[in-house]
Amino acid sequence: MSSPPTKTTKNKTTKTAPSRPRDHLSPEDHLEILKQLYLARYFDVRLIKEKRRGRLTGTLYSSHNQEAILVGTLFPLKPSDWISPIHRDMPAFFLKDMRSGWENPDRMGMSIEEVCAQVWCKVGSPGRARDNWSHIGSRAKHIIHSTSMLAGTIPVAAGVVLADRLNGGDAVVLTYNGEGSTAQGVFHEAINFAAVHKLPVITIVENNQWAFGTPLELGCPTPDVATRADGYGIPGLIADGQDVFDVYDKVMEAIEWARAGKGPSIIECKTFRAYGHGDHDDDRAAKYRPQDEVEKGRSRDPIAVCKRYLVERGYLSNADALAFAAENKGAQEAKDDDFPPDVVAYMKKGVDYAIASPSPPAEEGGMWVFSD
């Protein structure tokens, strides 16, 4: 990025591309990224099955087909960086700082046990099951807690890094938003403020084309959400949301820009929502979205796209690529055998913990209204 507003278009994956951020990743990193995609997918698949069996309460907002955005945005972060995930980003809570070791208790992300306890509405959740699903966070792990009011965490994120700068830190913050959230007034207020003060706020827009039942063109007057950045004089980048390495490259650019003190940016990741808005909406979504649009939107599974790239680059053998075939399968079709055993085992630990964790004691409902 030379000077704002800079806009790049979709990156074609070519072998002759100049040095990109991804080119500095080790072969092990490349394989770890694929592993994390499997994990994010398996988490979602497992929850969809559990929900269908009636074992979970509340609404499941599936991240199926959007995993490359989560892994690609989180992998470039330093442990001390902040994030604010929203409803469709449930895997982000445990994917954050996974590079410090999946089992590392000191890593700056949640354990799978904590996240599963939250999904199962149990006291072992970091929020002790006081608010539902994605409405958890951790000050200690630098994860901002969201509410149901979309874009509402962007000003909070700006305040977090404002304070961090005053404390002499160099953290950046990634906020996650749907394309629908960008129509909120507070989206403008917060990014405007962040741009005025050149705060390191990176706004990720997961443009999955549908805000519940409303298509993009009824929520945004321009074909690209990223052009909203022009009004703030900040970079608005567009990433291929199915390609984890394109997301990684764009986020890395934005991080370097932000850490250099140049301010915020918006990264629009183009993707497609695989299922309904929430699981309550699956049946209706099949009616309000044209079937061919759904098929096209789901035709580039992020796991397949990643595998193809790893094979091309020689990080993954053809045989290893074929060993697990989770890609292009719906949640009901996918079986445990379609995922690496360590991914399945990791999730199992979380589920076992969640099931064993009790419900919160009733009297906690009246606690913590005020701090003593």
Place this chain on the structure above:
Amino acid sequence: MAATQEKTKKNYLTAIREALDEEMERNPDMICLGEDIGLLGGAFGVTEGLMSKFGTHRVYDMPISEAAIVGVGVGACLNGKTVMAEMQFIDFISCGFDQIVNNLATYHYRTAGEVAMPMVIRGPAGGYGGGALYHSQMNEAWFAHSPGIKVVCPSTPFDAKGLMKAALRDKNPVLYFELKQLYRWSAIDEVLPDEDYEVPIGKAAIRREGRDVTIITYGQNVYHCLDAAKKLEEDNIDAEVIDLRSLVPLDEAAIVQSLQKTSRAIVVNEAPRTCGFAGEIVARISETAFQYLDAPVLRVTRMDTPVPWAHSLERYVLPSVEKIAEAARSVCRF
């Protein structure tokens, strides 16, 4: 005696400014956010001098973005700061409503105590000044109705300074309603202590002792009630005036204690009648002090209207000394 007389009396606005200045000095992690609070020193001058003294990294002239003012404050609190957020007029707080009631107020609750939110949101409130619909509101009930926020409303310079200090040292969000008609009203100027002091949140003050009827109020209506009490002397009615100072938490004990003596009460408040805080006080009395009552508790509030502009209209809808005195006479006649 001579020494005290030499000391300067200070007005309500100066008292607030001194509290902010002294807390900024005392707490290096405190920052201020608001519209026009830096270069200009605030629309009323409450924050005058803060930016030049503490710098642009602690005092922020914010864009006209109330939701961002509150939201940025929430983030700063999350990351270890204490925040004073100014609403240029308390009426404008509605633009930041979601951030206050859904984000700020609930943060401690939904994190099971992990996160505290030491933020004070303050702003000029109240009618009687010809400010019309959007510069006259008294909207404390919206926030008293949102669990997780403390609500205070001082009526004297001493309380203004002491409550501001207590609020800025509290770990919880505090909404601080200051009355713009009191800012520079010299009649209430007073000498403030040299030493550091706090007025505890949740404690009412008896402004006038009396035996016959308890008048419960807060904010600038305290002075209307004191004038009414004076008038009531002509009718041989000895009124007690309670200034609540804090609405959340509410000093129920002070109310009950007074009712044990007087057995009669009226509640006076310039906010609209329906679902106003006056109604809450009547409900609490009904629940905890019914046995002491000799008469129903009456309310004197604004009519259920906005605050209109023309003086005649504004006077018509707001509580007045006459309306208060008449309500007191009425409960005493019962």
